[in-house]
Amino acid sequence: xxxxMPGSDPGPLVTIDVDGRALKVRTGVSLALALMEVDIxxxxxxxxxxxxxxxLCLMGVCFECLCxxxxxxxxxxxxxxxxxxxxxxxxxxxRHLEAxx
Amino acid sequence: xxxxxxxxxxxxxxxxxALTAAKLGLxxxxxxxxxxxxxxxxxxxxxxxxxxxxxxxxxxxxxxTLAAPLADAGVDLHFATTVWDIAPDLTVSALSGGRSFQLxxxxxxxxxxxxxxxxxxxxxxxxxxxxxxxxQIALKSxxxxxxxxxxxxxxxxLLLLVACQLLDAGAEIAGIVETxxxxxxRTALTHLANALRAPKLLAKGFGMMWRLRRAGVPxxxxxxxxxxxxxxxxxxxSFTSADRRHRLAADIVxxxxxxxxxxxxxxLLRVDHDWNDAQLAWAPRLDPFGETSLPGFRIAGDGxxxxxxxxxxxxxxxxAIGAAQALGRISxxxxxxxxxxxxxxxxxxxxxxxxxxxxxxxxxxxVAPSGDTxxxxxxxxxxxxxxxxxxxxxxxxxxxxFFSRCGxxxxxxxxxxxxxxxxxxxxxxxTPETVGAYRIRAPLKPVPLAAIGQLDPAKMESSK
Numbered sequence: 269x270x271x272x273m274p275g276s277d278p279g280p281l282v283t284i285d286v287d288g289r290a291l292k293v294r295t296g297v298s299l300a301l302a303l304m305e306v307d308i309x310x311x312x313x314x315x316x317x318x319x320x321x322x323x324l325c326l327m328g329v330c331f332e333c334l335c336x337x338x339x340x341x342x343x344x345x346x347x348x349x350x351x352x353x354x355x356x357x358x359x360x361x362x363r364h365l366e367a368x369x
Numbered sequence: 370x371x372x373x374x375x376x377x378x379x380x381x382x383x384x385x386x387a388l389t390a391a392k393l394g395l396x397x398x399x400x401x402x403x404x405x406x407x408x409x410x411x412x413x414x415x416x417x418x419x420x421x422x423x424x425x426x427x428x429x430x431x432x433x434t435l436a437a438p439l440a441d442a443g444v445d446l447h448f449a450t451t452v453w454d455i456a457p458d459l460t461v462s463a464l465s466g467g468r469s470f471q472l473x474x475x476x477x478x479x480x481x482x483x484x485x486x487x488x489x490x491x492x493x494x495x496x497x498x499x500x501x502x503x504x505q506i507a508l509k510s511x512x513x514x515x516x517x518x519x520x521x522x523x524x525x526x527l528l529l530l531v532a533c534q535l536l537d538a539g540a541e542i543a544g545i546v547e548t549x550x551x552x553x554x555r556t557a558l559t560h561l562a563n564a565l566r567a568p569k570l571l572a573k574g575f576g577m578m579w580r581l582r583r584a585g586v587p588x589x590x591x592x593x594x595x596x597x598x599x600x601x602x603x604x605x606x607s608f609t610s611a612d613r614r615h616r617l618a619a620d621i622v623x624x625x626x627x628x629x630x631x632x633x634x635x636x637l638l639r640v641d642h643d644w645n646d647a648q649l650a651w652a653p654r655l656d657p658f659g660e661t662s663l664p665g666f667r668i669a670g671d672g673x674x675x676x677x678x679x680x681x682x683x684x685x686x687x688x689a690i691g692a693a694q695a696l697g698r699i700s701x702x703x704x705x706x707x708x709x710x711x712x713x714x715x716x717x718x719x720x721x722x723x724x725x726x727x728x729x730x731x732x733x734x735x736v737a738p739s740g741d742t743x744x745x746x747x748x749x750x751x752x753x754x755x756x757x758x759x760x761x762x763x764x765x766x767x768x769x770x771f772f773s774r775c776g777x778x779x780x781x782x783x784x785x786x787x788x789x790x791x792x793x794x795x796x797x798x799x800t801p802e803t804v805g806a807y808r809i810r811a812p813l814k815p816v817p818l819a820a821i822g823q824l825d826p827a828k829m830e831s832s833k
Binding site: 269270271272273274275276277294296297298301304305309310311314316317319320321322323324325326327328329330331332334340342344347349 | 402403404409418420421424451484485494495496497498499500502503506507508510511512513514515516517538539540601602620621631746747748749778779780783784814815817
């Protein structure tokens with residue numbers, strides 16, 4: 269959905285884990301932008317209807333880029349920079365309660 | 370007290386306020402959510418790649434004059450730090466590296482800038498629809514551009530600027546769909562005399578239009594009834610312009626209808642606001658030194674009213690000077706003398722504003738949408754559902770929460786707030802002031818429970 273402008277140097281790449289997939293991304297950019305550059309679309313599905321969403325603002329306002337990062341839920345991925353080995357889980361709708369056995 | 374002055378936001382207003390305050394001998398701390406100074410307008414300005422800097426141009430690179438001296442100015446700097454609460458006694462609670470901490474000072478300047486007005490149209494929740502500012506942020510922060518066919522829709526100087534910068538960066542602009550009603554030109558003309566006293570800004574605007582025309586970018590004026598089409602992502606934008614219905618294929622649709630003050634902190638602190646009808650947004654009520662109705666709490670820059678980066682820089686200086694005087698560090702004569710130059714700069718930046726506000730006044734259907742268009746993106750509440758709440762007796766935005774959870778999602782009303790107020794005012798046949806705004810509560814941003822629990826009341830600076 270996004271790409272490096274032509275003639276630019278991508279710089280060093282790092283590997284992040286997105287739902288079990290190892291993806292090479294650029295450093296120095298926000299996680300939200302990095303995910304869009306490797307065409308992770310949609311970035312999440314809403315808890316209300318399961319509708320597909322991707323970032324709207326990239327500046328911490330819209331909360332459309334929420335995902336789970338290194339075990340922390342509801343992180344604004346546009347507000348943190350990519351780091352090597354980051355583990356990302358995309359939101360797939362509302363959370364479900366497991367039945368108590 | 371930990372400091373004389375706390376400044377929130379390291380954009381032009383916050384950086385200028387910090388530099389001025391430090392020069393006046395105030396023990397100052399500057400907090401920003403981003404890892405580097407600059408705010409959105411000067412985002413990444415200190416570390417931007419040269420080829421990206423060339424595209425963004427001298428107005429952007431001017432930000433270096435503020436960002437560069439910051440490191441050695443004697444200001445406590447906290448980047449990658451999220452402010453999540455401010456108490457009425459101005460104690461600031463912030464989160465950094467997973468840990469919370471508190472700061473307290475007798476003077477606080479919120480320099481939290483602007484956010485883009487929401488552009489609710491059918492299909493605007495589809496992946497591939499972004500605010501125009503988001504594309505500029507991607508360019509500033511990583512030399513990144515949208516891939517595929519890009520359409521820009523809406524109105525305002527930023528829309529044209531982003532279009533020009535994307536062209537220069539090698540992006541494929543498939544068209545510009547301007548939504549500003551034709552009647553805007555007539556009202557704008559009444560402000561032309563003042564705008565002509567800001568020839569540089571006017572010339573910049575005409576230069577951008579000329580650049581886009583010369584590049585052969587298809588241009589549609591006074592477009593209405595915009596709708597984004599697509600299944601799981603954007604496929605096309607349809608609209609009516611000059612009595613014809615158009616459907617343009619697109620991979621990315623960038624929407625923009627101007628920027629509005631970010632009033633989350635002002636609302637959290639319950640200060641007085643007025644409805645600014647020229648800018649169709651709330652404006653915290655400020656004195657000439659940026660002080661709100663809460664003594665010691667000041668607002669500088671676009672968070673007060675939209676006037677642009679250079680006005681914000683001047684406003685930041687003025688607010689810091691006001692803080693120094695309130696703290697007794699400078700006399701009132703010195704205060705007036707020091708504020709003369711930034712006040713002059715501020716006035717010259719404000720000259721073109723009424724012209725721009727009138728020319729790019731967003732259409733009624735964007736300000737207060739109707740029908741099945743989603744207004745509250747988080748809770749997926751439509752304009753019709755909000756209008757129907759009025760029939761059931763809903764009188765204000767805080768009641769819409771009870772009716773439908775509208776405004777209660779993760780964005781805490783940042784996106785839908787103005788739209789909900791405007792729809793309710795229209796349906797009730799009254800003013801936005803009467804209808805009011807969402808009540809904002811802490812935490813301003815999601816914080817882990819552990820980070821709140823870890824704050825030890827006995828060690829709180831405010832209790833000293």
